[in-house]
Amino acid sequence: MTDPPVMVGHRCTSCLRIAFPPDPYGCEQCGVSATELEEFELEAKGSVRAVATVHRHHHPTPATPFTVGVVELVGGPVLKAIVEGDAVAVGDSVTGVLVDGEDHEGNPIVDLHFRVVT
Numbered sequence: 784m785t786d787p788p789v790m791v792g793h794r795c796t797s798c799l800r801i802a803f804p805p806d807p808y809g810c811e812q813c814g815v816s817a818t819e820l821e822e823f824e825l826e827a828k829g830s831v832r833a834v835a836t837v838h839r840h841h842h843p844t845p846a847t848p849f850t851v852g853v854v855e856l857v858g859g860p861v862l863k864a865i866v867e868g869d870a871v872a873v874g875d876s877v878t879g880v881l882v883d884g885e886d887h888e889g890n891p892i893v894d895l896h897f898r899v900v901t
């Protein structure tokens with residue numbers, strides 16, 4: 784594992800759009816086929832666009848409360864992930880960390896979270 788993690792997405796060779804997760808069928812922006820996409824490594828770094836604290840949900844893990852952020856990666860893609868910290872705010876810079884956890888059935892997984900960079 785790398786620290787911070789490296790995320791493998793796609794870059795369109797036609798319009799240069801970067802996608803994460805990778806587009807399986809082609810570019811969502813210009814429509815070229817998947818053969819025109821190349822692997823592209825993204826650092827798990829970005830900034831928080833939106834944030835919400837989850838107090839109740841229908842699975843035992845992750846334990847509540849936890850914070851979900853909409854994170855805009857430095858390369859452009861936007862994703863949702865758990866953001867660790869007590870007072871996560873829009874505009875905070877974050878970096879990705881790999882965290883050992885469990886899926887909803889109790890199986891061990893490695894999950895990508897983000898932490899606020901101070």
Ligand SMILES: [Zn+2]
Nearest residue numbers: 795798810813
């Ligand atoms: Zn494209």
